[in-house]
Amino acid sequence: MDELLYTKRSVYRELFNNICADFSIYRLNHKVDCTFEEIEKNLWEYREKTLCMTYDELQKCDDIILEAQTYLIKRKLFKS
Numbered sequence: 001m002d003e004l005l006y007t008k009r010s011v012y013r014e015l016f017n018n019i020c021a022d023f024s025i026y027r028l029n030h031k032v033d034c035t036f037e038e039i040e041k042n043l044w045e046y047r048e049k050t051l052c053m054t055y056d057e058l059q060k061c062d063d064i065i066l067e068a069q070t071y072l073i074k075r076k077l078f079k080s
Contacts, residue, residue, distance in 0.1 A: 009050050012061050016047035019068050026072060039068050 023040045026032070032040075046064050053061065 005055060008058065009053060012053065012058075013047065013050040015065055016043060016050055016061075019043055019065055020047055022072060023068065026075065030075070036071065039064075039071055043068055 020040075020043050023036075023043060026036075027040070042064050046061055049057065050061065
């Protein structure tokens, strides 16, 4: 296996673990809407895909993480 890809998989797995945890915390403390649920669903799906992702999927993972972070910043969970 390509060592660079293996490293990227590990890094992305950790990023998805962290953002999924942030979404879980937000869910515990706030009412959630359909947008939240859709983003959260995508996060969990891509979190599982990171174990076998290819180089072609890296950009999509970046996009999903950025969308999730933007959502939480807009909801004032994080400071921008």
